Amino acid sequence: MELLEERIKKDAQVLPGDILKVDNFLNHQIDVPFLSKVCEEFYRLYKDEGVNKILTIEASGIGIACLTAAYFNCPVVFAKKSKSSNIGDDFYSSEIYSYTHGNTNKVIVSKKYIGSADRILIIDDFLAKGNALVGLSDIVKQSGAVLVGAGIAVEKEYQGGGNMLRAAGMRIESLAKIKSMTDDGKLEFTK
Amino acid sequence: MELLEERIKKDAQVLPGDILKVDNFLNHQIDVPFLSKVCEEFYRLYKDEGVNKILTIEASGIGIACLTAAYFNCPVVFAKKSKSSNIGDDFYSSEIYSYTHGNTNKVIVSKKYIGSADRILIIDDFLAKGNALVGLSDIVKQSGAVLVGAGIAVEKEYQGGGNMLRAAGMRIESLAKIKSMTDDGKLEFTK
Numbered sequence: 042m043e044l045l046e047e048r049i050k051k052d053a054q055v056l057p058g059d060i061l062k063v064d065n066f067l068n069h070q071i072d073v074p075f076l077s078k079v080c081e082e083f084y085r086l087y088k089d090e091g092v093n094k095i096l097t098i099e100a101s102g103i104g105i106a107c108l109t110a111a112y113f114n115c116p117v118v119f120a121k122k123s124k125s126s127n128i129g130d131d132f133y134s135s136e137i138y139s140y141t142h143g144n145t146n147k148v149i150v151s152k153k154y155i156g157s158a159d160r161i162l163i164i165d166d167f168l169a170k171g172n173a174l175v176g177l178s179d180i181v182k183q184s185g186a187v188l189v190g191a192g193i194a195v196e197k198e199y200q201g202g203g204n205m206l207r208a209a210g211m212r213i214e215s216l217a218k219i220k221s222m223t224d225d226g227k228l229e230f231t232k
Numbered sequence: 233m234e235l236l237e238e239r240i241k242k243d244a245q246v247l248p249g250d251i252l253k254v255d256n257f258l259n260h261q262i263d264v265p266f267l268s269k270v271c272e273e274f275y276r277l278y279k280d281e282g283v284n285k286i287l288t289i290e291a292s293g294i295g296i297a298c299l300t301a302a303y304f305n306c307p308v309v310f311a312k313k314s315k316s317s318n319i320g321d322d323f324y325s326s327e328i329y330s331y332t333h334g335n336t337n338k339v340i341v342s343k344k345y346i347g348s349a350d351r352i353l354i355i356d357d358f359l360a361k362g363n364a365l366v367g368l369s370d371i372v373k374q375s376g377a378v379l380v381g382a383g384i385a386v387e388k389e390y391q392g393g394g395n396m397l398r399a400a401g402m403r404i405e406s407l408a409k410i411k412s413m414t415d416d417g418k419l420e421f422t423k
Contacts, residue, residue: 069312071298073302074306104310108302111264115265119262
């Protein structure tokens with residue numbers, strides 16, 4: 042998506058350690074008027090799929106999930122990071138390793154809010170090795186809901202997670218796909 | 233606001249320990265079509281105040297902050313909980329005690345995203361003793377921005393934080409004010 046790629050070129054910072062910092066418009070400051078246009082593209086891509094619920098993960102997925110849900114006229118459910126090892130029977134849970142933070146989070150979703158009648162679209166800001174997406178789709182599977190697909194703002198395609206999951210049959214639509222990124226700030230997008 | 237009070241009566245759970253659980257529509261599942269109507273009220277209340285930025289705190293404030301920002305056509309900045317004691321010179325920070333979790337969080341906002349040219353509206357889901365609001369307004373003060381006021385979904389008025397801050401001169405608009413709440417689930421709203 043040209044609009045998002047241009048914004049990344051203009052405002053993202055590439056930091057040592059393979060970090061693409063987009064806190065100017067996505068991760069800390071959320072440029073709502075801009076991202077609302079970006080999220081309309083998720084709607085265009087998935088509008089015929091009967092999506093009735095959007096699933097994301099706290100914290101930085103929540104903003105774009107809500108802006109996307111406004112087009113689908115549906116609720117968002119966000120997976121919470123749980124500190125408790127004993128979560129009881131009321132939750133689905135999955136373990137997600139974060140490369141950014143170097144730790145594993147148990148994420149949970151209440152059984153009250155997704156179930157076998159749902160057709161779920163996962164929305165997230167980033168896709169790299171795919172750990173968050175695997176964890177969220179595991180929760181969807183536990184719930185018996187249908188996973189329609191995933192909508193991702195920025196995919197670091199060169200890290201392979203997205204294409205691995207596509208090969209396994211998951212529909213993933215990423216609005217900006219980064220083909221390569223170097224520490225000196227050079228970015229190349231997949232067209 | 234009648235619409236929100238009705239929804240609280242219908243869907244909120246009162247749990248022992250003075251907990252009002254609204255994860256059906258606000259804190260875990262986010263009922264975007266419903267909350268978008270609720271957030272329009274924040275716009276009606278503050279639309280003449282020249283708001284150019286909305287400040288909130290992760291995670292559960294982000295959804296309603298974004299839905300409100302869509303009316304104001306402005307960005308959201310969300311304060312992040314920082315694990316690091318040394319945050320450097322690039323951030324404003326404040327300490328916020330959480331009664332819900334029984335701990336103190338250092339919250340940070342990049343100096344890049346708020347400054348003296350800004351007129352800021354704070355949006356949050358809950359107001360009880362006022363700690364989060366005090367921490368966020370402290371950050372606004374550090375930045376030199378103007379704090380236009382705060383928009384709160386649910387105020388536990390009987391805990392006193394909101395009225396203390398109003399007495400100190402802060403404009404706070406809460407869409408549902410709980411006058412009393414008992415462990416057996418009885419709620420009374422301030423009209």
